[in-house]
Amino acid sequence: MPIYEYSCQECDNDFEELVRGEEVPVCPSCGTENIERRMSLPRVHSQSTKALSMRAAKKRDAGQAKDRMHDRLHYEESHDRHG
Secondary structure: OOEEEEEEOOOOOEEEEEOOOOOOOOOOOOOOOOEEEOOOOOOOOOHHHHHHHHHHHHHHHHHHHHHHHHHHHHHHHHHHHHO
16 A cells, blocks of 8 residues: 655645555545646655754754743733733
8 A cells, every 4th residue: 555645736735645446536635636646756764864854853843842932921921910
């Protein structure tokens, strides 16, 4: 059961879909069957790709931590004014 990459011709949504047998996938965004299967590139795992992934994850996590801190401060400020 391979996973294929598709591009919707109606809404330009790119997605992956697990295809079983003669199943015809539909776009999860708009529901059309007017999709095109794209050429999938093989994934290469190496020290350099792992390092890139780790940097991206750390950057994402730092951004999420900053957002959580901002939300927490906003929450505390709004409750300090009312309490």
